[in-house]
Amino acid sequence: xxxxxxxxxxxxxxxxxxxxxxxxxxxxxxxxxxxxxxxxxxxxxxxxxxxxxxxxxxxxxxxxxxxxxxxxxxxxxxxxxxxxxxxxxxxxxxxxxxxxxxxxxxxxxxxxxxxxxxxxxxxxxxxxxxxxxxxxxxxxxxxxxxxxxxxxxxxxxxxxxxxxxxxxxxxxxxxxxxxxxxxxxxxxxxxxxxxxxxxxxxxxxxxxxxxxxxxxxxxxxxxxxxxxxxxxxxxxxxxxxxxxxx
Amino acid sequence: xxxxxxxxxxxxxxxxxxxxxxxxxxxxxxxxxxxxxxxxxxxxxxxxxxxxxxxxxxxxxxxxxxxxxxxxxxxxxxxxxxxxxxxxxxxxxxxxxxxxxxxxxxxxxxxxxxxxxxxxxxxxxxxxxxxxxxxxxxxxxxxxxxxxxxxxxxxxxxxxxxxxxxxxxxxxxxxxxxxxxxxxxxxxxxxxxxxxxxxxxxxxxxxxxxxxxxxxxxxxxxxxxxxxxxxxxxxxxxxxxxxxxxxxxxxxxxxxxxxxxxxxxxxxxxxxxxxxxxxxxxxxxxxxxxxxxxxxxxxxxxxxxxxxxxxxxxxxxxxxxxxxxxxxxxxxxxxxxxxxxxxxxxxxxxxxxxxxxxxxxxxxxxxxxxxxxxxxxxxxxxxxxxxxxxxxxxxxxxxxxxxxxx
Numbered sequence: 318x319x320x321x322x323x324x325x326x327x328x329x330x331x332x333x334x335x336x337x338x339x340x341x342x343x344x345x346x347x348x349x350x351x352x353x354x355x356x357x358x359x360x361x362x363x364x365x366x367x368x369x370x371x372x373x374x375x376x377x378x379x380x381x382x383x384x385x386x387x388x389x390x391x392x393x394x395x396x397x398x399x400x401x402x403x404x405x406x407x408x409x410x411x412x413x414x415x416x417x418x419x420x421x422x423x424x425x426x427x428x429x430x431x432x433x434x435x436x437x438x439x440x441x442x443x444x445x446x447x448x449x450x451x452x453x454x455x456x457x458x459x460x461x462x463x464x465x466x467x468x469x470x471x472x473x474x475x476x477x478x479x480x481x482x483x484x485x486x487x488x489x490x491x492x493x494x495x496x497x498x499x500x501x502x503x504x505x506x507x508x509x510x511x512x513x514x515x516x517x518x519x520x521x522x523x524x525x526x527x528x529x530x531x532x533x534x535x536x537x538x539x540x541x542x543x544x545x546x547x548x549x550x551x552x553x554x555x556x557x558x559x560x561x562x563x
Numbered sequence: 564x565x566x567x568x569x570x571x572x573x574x575x576x577x578x579x580x581x582x583x584x585x586x587x588x589x590x591x592x593x594x595x596x597x598x599x600x601x602x603x604x605x606x607x608x609x610x611x612x613x614x615x616x617x618x619x620x621x622x623x624x625x626x627x628x629x630x631x632x633x634x635x636x637x638x639x640x641x642x643x644x645x646x647x648x649x650x651x652x653x654x655x656x657x658x659x660x661x662x663x664x665x666x667x668x669x670x671x672x673x674x675x676x677x678x679x680x681x682x683x684x685x686x687x688x689x690x691x692x693x694x695x696x697x698x699x700x701x702x703x704x705x706x707x708x709x710x711x712x713x714x715x716x717x718x719x720x721x722x723x724x725x726x727x728x729x730x731x732x733x734x735x736x737x738x739x740x741x742x743x744x745x746x747x748x749x750x751x752x753x754x755x756x757x758x759x760x761x762x763x764x765x766x767x768x769x770x771x772x773x774x775x776x777x778x779x780x781x782x783x784x785x786x787x788x789x790x791x792x793x794x795x796x797x798x799x800x801x802x803x804x805x806x807x808x809x810x811x812x813x814x815x816x817x818x819x820x821x822x823x824x825x826x827x828x829x830x831x832x833x834x835x836x837x838x839x840x841x842x843x844x845x846x847x848x849x850x851x852x853x854x855x856x857x858x859x860x861x862x863x864x865x866x867x868x869x870x871x872x873x874x875x876x877x878x879x880x881x882x883x884x885x886x887x888x889x890x891x892x893x894x895x896x897x898x899x900x901x902x903x904x905x906x907x908x909x910x911x912x913x914x915x916x917x918x919x920x921x922x923x924x925x926x927x928x929x930x931x932x933x934x935x936x937x938x939x940x941x942x943x944x945x946x947x948x949x950x951x952x953x954x955x956x957x958x959x960x961x962x963x964x965x966x967x968x969x
Contacts, residue, residue, distance in 0.1 A: 372967070381882060381963040402886045409884020416966070420879040424579045436568060437884035481883070 326393030328489050328520040329355040329378060335386030336373050347373040348543045350387070355522060357488070360515040362531035363524045365540035374540065375493045375524050379412055380404045392488040409437050413482030415492035419474040421466040427453060427477045428462045434485050452480040456510065472503035479510060483519075490514065492523045496530050508533045573897040577904075587865040588905030590858020591945060595906045595938045597851035599913025600920060602934035605844045607917075607926035612837045614753075616830050623692065624803050626651070626789040626810065628824040641814055641823045644784040651791065654809055657802045659794040662688040663786040665768050667775055669739040671715075673725040680721050681763040682738065684771025692792045698722075700732035700747025708767035711774060713743040719751035719761035738766065741774055754925065799828050855941060858905070859949035866898055866953035870960075877957050878965030891958035898950020899943055906942030910935055 336348040348370045355361050365371050376382040377389055380396050383404075389396045392411050396404065408414075421430045431449040453462055456476040466474050475495060482490055492511065496504035508523075512533055515521045525531050532551070539547035577584040626648075628641045645663055652658050665684040670677055689695065690702040703714040715738060722731040722745075731745045743766070752760035772780055793802050803826040810816075810824045870877070877890055885893075914930055921928035 376963040379882065381966070382961075402888075405881065405884055405886040405889075408882055414882045416879075418875075420875060420882075420966070422876055422879070424575055433880070434883040436565075437880075437886070437889060485884075 325357050327354040327390070328357050328359070328392060329353075329522070330390040331387065332389075333387035334377065334384050334389055336370075336377060336382070337385045346543055348377070348384075351545050352387075353538060353545060353548060355489075355520060357520050358515075358518055359536060360512070360521045360534045361523070361536045361538060362534035363522065363538045363540065364526060364528070364531045366526060368542075369540040370543035371524050371526075371540055372493075373543075375491065378489070378522065379414060379491050380407045405437070406439070409434060410485055411488040413479075413485070413487035413490045415475070415478050415482050415490065415495045417494035417497035419466070419471075419478045419498070421474055421477055421481075423466050426463045426465060427458060427469065427480075430466070430477055431481045431484055433481060438485065449480070449484060452484050453477065455483070456480045470503075471499050472506055475499065475503075475507050476510065479507075479514075483514070488520060490519050490521045492521070494525055495523060496525070496527070504530065569892060569896045570900060572893070573900040576897055577901055583865060584901055584904075587861055588858075588901055588908070590854060590861045591902050591905035591942060592858075592909040592912060594851055594855030594858050594945075595909025595942060596913035596916055597847065597854055597909075598938045598941065599910055599930070599934055600916040601844060601847045601851060602937075603913070603917030603928060603930050604920050604924075604926065605840075606929035606931055606934075607921050608840050608924075609837075610929055611926045612840075621830060622793045622795060622799070623829065624791045624793060624799060624806065625827045625829060626791060626806060626824065627787060627827075628810075628814075641816065642782050643786045643789060643810075643824070644782060645786060646784065647810065647813065648786065648789040650813060651789070651806055651809060655802065655805055657793050657797045658791050658806075660688055660692050660792040662686045662692045662790050663768055664689070664788040664790065665771050665785065666787050667771055669764075669775060671721065671725065671736050671738050671764065673734060673736045676725045678721055678724040680718070682771060682775065683763050683765050684768040684775075685765055686768050689765065689790075692790050696750040698748045698750040699730060700745070702765070703746055703767050708769050711769045712767060713741065713770065713774070714746045714767060715743045716747045716749060716765040717745055718749055718763045718765075720759055721762065721764055722748045738764075739775055799830075803828055855945060859945045862898055862901065862945070863949045863952055866894060866950055867956065869897075870894065870953050870957040873957075874960065874965045874968045877960050878962050878968065881960075881962035882966060887958040890960075891954045894954035894957045895947060895950050898954065899946030902942040902946035902950075903939065906939050909942075910938055913938070 331351050331353050334348060334351040335346070338345045338347055351370075351374070363371060363374065373382075377384055377396070378391075380391060380399075381404075383399070384397060391407060394407065394411075396407070399407070421427075422433070425433070428446065428449050431452055432445050435443070435445045435448070450459075450462055453459060453476075456479055458473060458476050458480070461469060461473060461477075466477070469477065475498075479490075482492075490511070495511070496507055499507060508530055511521050511523060521534070523530065523534060531537055535550060537547070537549050537551050538545060539549075626643070628643050648661050648663050652661050663686045667682045667684065668679065669682045670679040683689075687703055687705045687708050695702060698719060700716070702716055703712065706712075707714050715736065717725070717731055725731065725736065726734060731748050734745045736743055736745060749761070749765070754760060766775065768786075772783070772785070791802075791806065793799055807824070807826045810826075814824065816823050880890060880893075917930065918928050920926070
């Protein structure tokens with residue numbers, strides 16, 4: 318969690334970022350010449366139609382993939398040329414993922430799912446259970462610790478996933494279409510949760526194709542055909558419950 | 564991830580698909596059960612052979628003659644007599660001792676109890692040639708043999724049948740109606756390949772030949788069997804051949820090949836049985852290895868399916884910080900846990916199978932600790948060897964692609 322200090326490096330810094338996929342003879346430029354910064358404590362929405370390079374960008378920002386051009390720094394660390402193990406460590410310590418399909422492990426309880434990132438932490442053991450329980454409590458699931466994912470609603474499952482993403486105090490909370498599998502009401506509950514996490518000082522990046530969802534973020538980055546086409550500050554609409562035109 | 568945590572997770576993952584896990588482990592279960600059962604049967608059979616050698620005696624030869632022709636034409640009747648045995652002893656220096664035997668059978672009565680058994684008429688030297696150990700009393704001596712004494716030594720089974728747990732020494736019995744006095748009871752030899760080794764009695768050979776037979780013998784000093792004890796350090800087969808030659812000359816019998824009188828080395832038979840058994844063990848061993856291999860291939864197969872099914876889980880774990888090594892370790896641990904669980908079941912199945920084999924063959928059941936250690940080590944090795952390919956495939960998955968997979 319960032320303290321928002323002046324000297325802290327940007328949470329994300331992209332410098333002329335590019336990604337080209339090679340498919341045999343053909344190559345696809347999924348991302349071209351992308352530059353932007355996200356400062357600690359910001360809440361940013363990334364929007365674009367499918368094929369705009371959003372997924373590629375998520376993989377790069379989440380240190381799941383490396384850029385073919387340019388440079389990406391996460392909390393001041395350059396991802397380019399990083400070893401596979403270093404990238405795993407970076408993901409573990411600095412990035413909290415939230416996915417459209419929640420990606421909870423079905424045979425584990427909510428508590429065990431939240432504890433999962435701690436088991437890959439190369440530190441002396443902390444009070445894993447207490448930390449995980451506290452995190453679940455923070456997302457409003459204090460009474461669901463021992464439920465399996467199949468015993469939880471979609472919104473509850475996504476809350477478990479958010480608790481899991483927060484367990485290691487990441488620099489960035491990276492949510493890829495977090496409301497894509499939820500109904501409208503639940504979607505807005507989840508977005509309200511992100512807003513309050515942002516208010517508590519977390520850096521939040523939400524990738525979405527829904528204007529309603531993007532509207533929760535004060536800053537919006539629009540992508541088209543692999544390029545950043547707009548970077549705008551927008552009025553917060555965290556109180557909205559029903560959809561409207563953006 | 565800690566080893567303990569990893570094992571617990573592996574168990575949870577395997578339990579979530581119990582039937583598949585159990586079916587996957589069957590090859591390993593059978594293979595390991597095979598190792599245990601074969602090792603048990605092998606050790607049991609070896610022990611049985613050793614028991615047999617101990618009972619049959621390592622330095623003993625048996626000399627006997629076939630009473631009449633068996634080649635279709637009638638030859639002269641060949642009978643061994645006491646003097647033949649003495650002659651062998653005098654002529655062949657390697658012969659340290661001998662005893663003569665004339666066997667019959669009789670019903671022995673003591674009070675209300677009666678028991679029909681073999682009567683071994685022997686010279687007093689039997690106790691010497693056969694290293695006889697007594698449970699109680701004594702064996703008869705040469706003097707009793709010479710004066711055709713009515714002394715009898717009981718085998719343990721006979722003593723039990725006639726007198727139960729009571730002492731038999733000095734008790735009176737009737738053997739085919741002839742009153743005799745029990746002078747001792749032989750220590751039990753137990754069972755050998757299902758045969759009771761204690762169901763017989765000893766009576767001096769002269770007593771048998773003159774008092775217990777219904778009709779007098781045509782040759783008064785006739786002998787069924789001569790047992791020769793060879794002095795230690797001599798080649799038993801060479802001594803056996805020398806004895807054979809000597810008896811053929813003395814009895815004016817044809818050359819070797821038309822054997823009327825034979826010299827046996829009883830341990831030879833045991834060694835033959837032993838070598839047959841070793842060949843069988845080797846064959847079963849190869850079969851077991853094939854089973855373990857097939858079991859291992861089954862594990863590779865199912866683990867590959869499991870990796871494919873759990874691609875998203877692998878992607879998620881990578882996203883939250885698992886290194887390639889963590890994923891490799893996770894799937895290897897699952898394979899090893901599955902194999903060790905299969906191995907443990909296999910050990911139990913193997914012990915049960917070994918017990919059944921031992922019961923049906925009359926062998927002893929011997930479960931050696933090394934067999935269990937080997938079985939468990941084999942299980943771990945199979946888990947590592949056959950789990951490696953799928954585990955490596957899981958570890959090398961691209962995390963972004965794995966997460967995008969449906």
